[in-house]
Amino acid sequence: MAKFSDQFQAFCDIAIGLKNAQKADAILLLLERPTDFKQLEKAFAEEMVVVAGDTKAALEGSGESEFDTILLNMPDEAPVYERLTQALLEAVADEYFAEGASVVAVYSGFEAGVIDSLSLIKLDEHLGRLTVRDLRQLKTKIPVETIKLVVDLAVEIGREGREGKPVGSLFVVGDHRKTMSFCHPMGFDPVKGYNKAERQLNDAKVRDGVKEIAQMDGAFIVSADATIIASAQHLSAPNVPELSLPKGMGARHWAAAEITAATGAIAIAISESNGTVRVFQNGEVKLRIEPFRRAMKWKAFDTDSPS
Numbered sequence: 001m002a003k004f005s006d007q008f009q010a011f012c013d014i015a016i017g018l019k020n021a022q023k024a025d026a027i028l029l030l031l032e033r034p035t036d037f038k039q040l041e042k043a044f045a046e047e048m049v050v051v052a053g054d055t056k057a058a059l060e061g062s063g064e065s066e067f068d069t070i071l072l073n074m075p076d077e078a079p080v081y082e083r084l085t086q087a088l089l090e091a092v093a094d095e096y097f098a099e100g101a102s103v104v105a106v107y108s109g110f111e112a113g114v115i116d117s118l119s120l121i122k123l124d125e126h127l128g129r130l131t132v133r134d135l136r137q138l139k140t141k142i143p144v145e146t147i148k149l150v151v152d153l154a155v156e157i158g159r160e161g162r163e164g165k166p167v168g169s170l171f172v173v174g175d176h177r178k179t180m181s182f183c184h185p186m187g188f189d190p191v192k193g194y195n196k197a198e199r200q201l202n203d204a205k206v207r208d209g210v211k212e213i214a215q216m217d218g219a220f221i222v223s224a225d226a227t228i229i230a231s232a233q234h235l236s237a238p239n240v241p242e243l244s245l246p247k248g249m250g251a252r253h254w255a256a257a258e259i260t261a262a263t264g265a266i267a268i269a270i271s272e273s274n275g276t277v278r279v280f281q282n283g284e285v286k287l288r289i290e291p292f293r294r295a296m297k298w299k300a301f302d303t304d305s306p307s
């Protein structure tokens with residue numbers, strides 16, 4: 001039986017106290033190791049608690065409990081700040097927490113596997129500040145300002161769509177000469193023939209223009225200095241057998257992974273189905289941004305039958 005230490009019990013009590021004192025909305029518990037969920041239920045009684053587990057093992061036994069759970073499945077070396085952020089993002093995406101909620105997080109910040117830390121987090125401030133800080137972790141020669149410009153544009157496209165309809169799209173940023181060597185026009189390219197100043201993403205009018213044509217098939221190719229080099233491009237970088245992506249990713253997301261495996265570019269894909277923005281580098285998803293403010297629509301769930 002997984003143990004439930006006095007220290008853990010004390011942190012649960014303090015978390016409830018802090019939540020009440022600060023009129024916070026909920027508690028997030030980040031678990032690295034399995035725990036005794038019966039004891040945990042007693043410790044939190046009537047409180048609104050979401051339990052995020054690093055692994056399936058950490059959540060073992062949670063099925064019979066009252067708690068909403070999130071399985072993180074992130075790389076072992078992911079720092080606690082990233083794991084907490086991911087847990088908060090998923091909790092909002094799953095509608096366990098409202099966008100503007102304040103949350104008391106209980107986690108292991110210092111000693112592995114031991115609950116020893118508490119934070120009071122205001123979600124709108126924290127999640128709004130997220131991208132610049134995370135984009136710096138990409139460690140690339142492409143200026144972070146250019147990446148941020150494109151990520152912000154992508155998030156807007158994912159949230160707003162066009163004329164009430166969801167829009168998916170793909171941007172490939174940096175290393176544009178090599179990227180272009182893997183591109184073929186998919187048809188009419190609306191940016192062709194414009195001079196460089198008219199293709200600069202620093203200009204809000206150009207960004208509005210991109211929003212207008214974002215739903216066209218194919219990718220936008222953007223240089224490191226934020227100039228659109230081409231649009232409506234089909235990418236055909238070589239297949240890399242070792243690449244793996246989360247289940248359910250289609251051709252657009254595979255194209256994003258493959259072009260970043262073949263070049264030094266960063267790809268930013270907006271999924272048409274849910275507006276999620278994913279940032280790819282070296283063939284991997286490095287960052288995922290959920291479109292919190294996307295208008296909700298009722299939609300039937302697509303289901304896969306067992307193969």
Ligand SMILES: Nc1ncnc2c1ncn2[C@@H]1O[C@H](COP(=O)(O)OP(=O)(O)OP(=O)(O)O)[C@@H](O)[C@H]1O
Pocket residue numbers: 168169170216217218219233234235236248249250251252253254255270271272273274
């Ligand atoms: N190799 C490619 N290069 C550029 N664009 C592509 C490529 N493959 C697919 N796309 C674009 O992605 C669109 C959607 O394809 P698909 O539905 O298979 O992708 P997906 O990854 O599931 O994305 P979404 O979540 O938006 O549906 C295509 O209509 C096309 O415009």
